[in-house]
Amino acid sequence: MNRKVNVGVIFGGKSAEHEVSLMSATAIINAIDKEKYNVVPIGITKEGSWMLYSGPIEQIESGEWEGISNKLLKDKPKENVFSIIPVGKEDHSIEQVVPMGLANKIDVIFPALHGPYGEDGTIQGLLEMADIPYVGAGVLASSLCMDKIYAKKLFELEGLSVVEYVVVLRNKLKKNMGEYIAEIEEKFEYPVFIKPANLGSSVGITKAHDRDEMIKGLNEAAKYDRRILVERSIECREIECAVLGNDDPMASVVGEIVPSHEFYDYEAKYFDDGKSKLIIPADIPKNKSEEVRQMAIIAYKALDCTGLSRVDFFLEKETNKIYINEINTMPGFTKYSMYPLLWQETGLPYDKLIDKLIKLALERYDDRY
Ligand SMILES: Nc1ncnc2c1ncn2[C@@H]1O[C@H](COP(=O)(O)OP(=O)(O)OP(=O)(O)O)[C@@H](O)[C@H]1O
Ligand SMILES: [Mg+2]
Structure with a gap:
């Protein structure tokens, strides 16, 4: 052109x-x-x-x-x-x-x-x-990454560790609350995380410390989606990696996010005047950051991502094990957001990143038969 x-x-x-x-x-x-x-x-x-x-x-x-x-x-x-x-x-x-x-x-x-x-x-x-x-992921990759249940299923197929979870259906919640509670309490200890399958930005997510809070949390999540996940809560550090590319994606250095609230909820993310801290690069051992980067690429390919994605992980403090949490196909993109900052640290400044993303979009389009 x-x-x-x-x-x-x-x-x-x-x-x-x-x-x-x-x-x-x-x-x-x-x-x-x-x-x-x-x-x-x-x-x-x-x-x-x-x-x-x-x-x-x-x-x-x-x-x-x-x-x-x-x-x-x-x-x-x-x-x-x-x-x-x-x-x-x-x-x-x-x-x-x-x-x-x-x-x-x-x-x-x-x-x-x-x-x-x-x-x-x-x-x-x-x-x-x-x-x-x-720019960014196609239809399938976008919707898979948005769906916490399907994303986990595909991560598991690739051998990536995901935090253990139970799926709850909204329609069955009223009738089967007792059974669900029994299943969850048998599998996990409190606290647990309750999440609607399909929303982002921590909307509808709660951390329940006892049965009462869990029932409230399930009802809250049910406002947003027909399917709800209940997850074991892990004591963890939150590690993120930026991935860029189409068929041969690259992974950035990894970063850590230290939330100011009990968990990285909507308030913490956007309204706390930056009190959540981004640490770039993350202060973790080299072999761990390499593991994260490799997992990020595997996950990105598994869900057929293109363009860009931020891949989020939990590093469990007690076991040092890395769990993949989720992929965000259009992560926050201000100059102070994790995704561009990770690329900046890796050697690709903000304006060049934008240019690269536009090129990747055109390449993906031209690649069609
Ligand atoms: N199983 C868990 N154990 C411990 N902390 C968790 C767990 N699940 C979620 N969290 C905390 O809650 C936050 C939000 O959860 P999650 O990232 O799954 O939701 P989200 O709404 O999709 O967020 P995003 O805006 O990044 O898409 C996490 O960043 C983390 O702080
Ligand atoms: Mg998240």
Whole structure:
């Protein structure tokens, strides 16, 4: 391509991680090499309306972009909308933009979206249908990584250790609570972790220290998903590794995250003014970090990841054993986030990382028969 490549950066979205996405997208847009790329910011409101955004980048993070887009849309609808496709319901207004018509204007999309409706294969499917290359994992890998139960099953198939778990079905919870409790108490000692199978960012996750808390935790998790996992709680250090690439992925140095709360919950992650500490590289023995890096690559390939992923581990203090916890296919992407910082430490600075991700997206797309 001799002309500049048009990169659509999608941000916001319907997930609980809307705000985090605004931060990631702002950092990405600011760092994209403007000599090589034109940026087309595309915001999705919490209600799911898509809007092109042509206002100041500084007003994305605060959420002000939404009002600005709305105003621009009313003033000059034609100029602000690539294509308006009336979809489904009658109450869809003009700002209901669907990206089908973007294909001829946008060369590649960077979906800077985290969690459900972003990291879970849904937007990836939409982009496949619209025939637009995009950064990151494909449909299957995205949804597998989002599903804590299926991800564990596949990790186990590769011989990677996962923390022991029990699966609970929401529908059977009322009738079979007694049986579930018996099964869990037989298998684990308190505390246990209770997690909805399909959410990210610690939403709906609780740590239960006794039976009462477990029942509460199960009911809480049931608000979010039909399937729930109950896991043995381990005394651990949290180690993370960044992976980058398509068929021959590379692993970064490893980092450690030291949470400020009892566990690395939503509050600790985003609202504690950075009191959770990132230690890069992690202060662990060389053989352990090598083990983590190898496991990260095995896991990445096992779930068919492409582009990028942050692979998260637990290092059990008592046994020194490494468990794989999960893969995040669109990890937090601000300049202070673990994923880019790990690459920086490995020798790939933020702007080069963005460039590499866009190239990987185009490569994956061109690789098709
Ligand atoms: N079995 C466990 N033993 C000890 N701590 C745990 C366990 N499971 C989860 N945790 C703690 O809870 C945090 C959140 O759990 P987990 O990473 O599984 O959820 P998540 O919502 O998918 O997070 P993410 O936002 O990274 O996708 C972990 O970072 C860790 O601090
Ligand atoms: Mg996690």
